[in-house]
Amino acid sequence: MYALTLLNFDWHPAKSHEVAVNNLKRGSARLPREERMGAIEAAARATFCRRGYADASIAEIAAEAGIAEGTIYKFFKSKRHLMMRVIEVWYESMLAEFERSLTGIPGAKNKLRFIVWRHLSCLKEDFDLARLCLSESRNSHDYYQSELYQLNRRYTHVLLDVCREGVSNGEFRADTPITLVRDLIFGGIDHHTWAMLFGHGNIDVDHSADFIVNLVFSGIQNPADTAFSLSDAYSRIEQTVARLDTIATRIERQG
DSSP, X not given: OOOOOOOOOSSOHHHHHHHHHHHHHTTGGGSOHHHHHHHHHHHHHHHHHHHOTTTOOHHHHHHXXXXXXXXXXXXXXXXXXXXXXXXXXXHXXXXXXXXXXXXXSXXXXXXXXXXXXXXXXXXXXXXXXXXXXHHTGGGOTTGGGSHHHHHHHHHHHHHHHHHHHHHHHTSBOTTOOHHHHHHHHHHHHHHHHHHHHTTSOOOOHHHHHHHHHHHHHHHHBOHHHHHHHHHHHHHHHHHHHHHHHHHHHHHHHHO
16 A cells, blocks of 8 residues: 555646636637646546545536536546546656656665655645545556556656665665565555544654654665764764863963
8 A cells, every 4th residue: 555656746736727727618629638638637636635536526527627527528438537547647747756856866865865755745735635546546446457556666666766776876785675665665654644644633744754764774774884974973073072182281271
């Protein structure tokens, strides 16, 4: 159940939904196919998040979009097909964001922290869509044959690639079980955010991200790096003590 990629679009939902729907209302026949589908998806997302999958209807989504109910069936064969597409767009958006952002972040640990932080942020920001994904898409009988499953695999592979980078550059131990690290991180996030998703608590995203990453990193950090860090710390302490001794001697002489 890990890796619910319940992540935020690079958009302001209310504003984007309003623009998309207004464009659709002005004349769907004049809009390119991709824009018409995007407007319907925006209306569906708003309706599913407000009403839940079971209580939402195609008629209600059509009303939200300001179009005839039959228009939706020109692009989506069923309500479930439309719901799955809404979540697929979410995956695609976040994968694109990772591709843009991670290349500019130095170090595997820093990249790992960004992935965890972004995942937690979006779970908190879009908890209604998170519940939809948790309760509906992952329970579908055809989930493992779906495009959504393939997108989930691509998403989790982002973290696996970061772990491989950490092993390759010496930040992580050579024997790091990267698939287990993936399971621990995403599985831990699922359990950590469960109560929040169902209205029984909240999380501090920054604190949680730091704690999760530091906890995992303490188990996979290269021992050579740890030894170097301790040695460096001892050296700095000794240098500080020496400077303090010098200052104390000067004060005594002046006195």
